[in-house]
Amino acid sequence: MRTVSRISIAPVKSLALQHPDEVRIESFGIAADRFFYLVDRTGRLFSGSLFGPLTAIRPEYDPGQEWLTLHFPDGEAVSGDAAFLGEPIETGIWGRPITGHVVGGAFAEALSRFAGRPIRLARVDRPGDGVDSQPISVLSDASVEELARRSGRTEPLDGRRFRMTVGVAGCTAHEEDTWIGHDVRVGEAVIRVTRPDGRCVVTTRDPETGVRDFDTLRAIRAYRGVRDERKIDFGVYARVAEPGRVRVGDRVEPI
Numbered sequence: 001m002r003t004v005s006r007i008s009i010a011p012v013k014s015l016a017l018q019h020p021d022e023v024r025i026e027s028f029g030i031a032a033d034r035f036f037y038l039v040d041r042t043g044r045l046f047s048g049s050l051f052g053p054l055t056a057i058r059p060e061y062d063p064g065q066e067w068l069t070l071h072f073p074d075g076e077a078v079s080g081d082a083a084f085l086g087e088p089i090e091t092g093i094w095g096r097p098i099t100g101h102v103v104g105g106a107f108a109e110a111l112s113r114f115a116g117r118p119i120r121l122a123r124v125d126r127p128g129d130g131v132d133s134q135p136i137s138v139l140s141d142a143s144v145e146e147l148a149r150r151s152g153r154t155e156p157l158d159g160r161r162f163r164m165t166v167g168v169a170g171c172t173a174h175e176e177d178t179w180i181g182h183d184v185r186v187g188e189a190v191i192r193v194t195r196p197d198g199r200c201v202v203t204t205r206d207p208e209t210g211v212r213d214f215d216t217l218r219a220i221r222a223y224r225g226v227r228d229e230r231k232i233d234f235g236v237y238a239r240v241a242e243p244g245r246v247r248v249g250d251r252v253e254p255i
Contacts, residue, residue, distance in 0.1 A: 002252040004186060005141055006167035008160065011061040012070070012121070013037040013130050014048035017160060017207070018059075022247040025189040027240050028128030029135025030165070032063055036082070036103065037130050038111065041118040043089050048202045051115055052210030055202075070107065072114060080105030082123065089122055098129040136191050138176050138184075139164040139235035146173035147234070151219045160207040161216065162199070164235055168252050176236045183255040188244030190255070196233035203234070 008017045013034045023030050038046040038054070048054045058071040061082065069079040085101040092098075100122040102108075107121040124130045139162050148157040159167060166186060168176065179193040203216040220232050227233055 002168055002170040004166055004246060004248050004250045004252060005169035006159075007246065007248060008163060008165060008167070009033040010059075010163065011035055011068070012057075012059040014046075014054045014202075015070070016055055016058040017163060022245060024243070024245050025136065025186075025191075025240055026128075026243050028126075029131060029240065031127045032061055033128075033135075033165070034124070034130030035061070035063075035127060036068070036121055036123050037091070037093075037100070039089060039091055039102075039120050039122050041120075043091055045091050045093055046115070046119055048205070048210065049200055052202070052205045052212065053114075055205065055207060055210040057111075057114065068103075068107075070110065072110065076110065078106050078110040080107060085123065091122065093130070094132050099125045100129075101125065134194060134237040134239055136166065136238040136240065137162075137164040137197050137235055138166045138168060138179075138191070138193065138238060139197075140168045140171035140173070140176050142171050142173040143176065143234065147216070147219060150223045151214075153214075157214070158207055161203050161205065161214075162235060163202065163207075164197075166246070166252075170252075177233075179254055180236060183241055184238070185251070185253045185255055187246035187250030189240065189246055190242035190244070191238035192241045193236050193238045195237050196227065196231070197235040197237050198227070198231035199234050 040046050056073040060069040066083040068082040071077050084104040086104045103121040111119040144159040204212050206213045
C-alpha cells in the first residue's frame with residue numbers, strides 16, 4: 001500500500017525544511033510553503049543554489065500570529081513581525097516574475113552577516129508564488145533507495161536533499177514517473193501529476209549543513225540519462241486538482 005511517508009515545506013525558500021504531520025493543500029499549494037524568500041540588493045533571488053549554507057538556518061513561522069523566527073547555526077535567533085512590510089519588490093523565479101514586499105526588522109542584518117553580502121527577506125504577495133515551478137513535488141522512498149544502490153553507497157541517502165513536498169512509501173523505484181498525466185489521490189486531496197522534476201545543484205548538498213557531499217546529478221544521470229540534453233529528472237511535479245488535508249500515513253492512490 002502506498003502511503004505518505006513525509007511532508008516537507010520550507011516557510012523561507014532555500015532555508016531548512018519543516019516536516020509537519022499534516023497540512024492542507026489548497027488550489028495553489030500549501031500556504032506556508034515558500035511564503036518568504038531571499039533577495040540580494042538588486043532584488044534578484046538569492047537561493048541555495050548560490051549559497052548552500054542557507055539550509056542550515058531553521059525558520060519557524062506562526063501564520064496565525066504572523067511571527068517569524070530564524071535560528072542560525074551558531075545559536076543566534078532573530079524574530080520579528082512578518083507583517084511588518086516595507087518596499088514592494090519584483091523578483092524572477094526560474095523566469096517567472098513574482099511580486100512581494102521586503103520584510104522589515106532585524107532579518108536583513110542577520111542574513112547579510114551570515115551570507116557575507118547584503119541580503120533581504122521578502123514575502124510573496126500571493127501564497128503559492130514562491131515555489132520554483134509547480135506547487136507540489138512527489139518522490140518515492142524507493143527512488144531514493146535505488147539511487148543509493150546504483151551509486152554503491154553503503155550508507156542510506158537522506159531524501160530530504162531533494163526537498164520534495166510529499167514523500168511516498170510502498171512504491172517501486174521511479175513508479176511516480178508512471179503517474180505523469182494522471183490524477184493521484186493523496187489523503188483528502190487530488191493532485192494532477194504533470195511532468196518530471198528536473199534537479200539542480202542543491203541536491204548535491206547535505207540537507208543539514210548545505211555542504212556538498214554527494215554528486216547526485218552525476219549519479220542520477222549515469223543510470224537515468226538526460227532529458228532535452230540538460231535536464232536530470234528525479235521525482236515529479238504536480239498541480240492541485242482538488243484541495244484537501246494530507247497527513248503522514250495517508251494513502252496515495254493513482255486514479
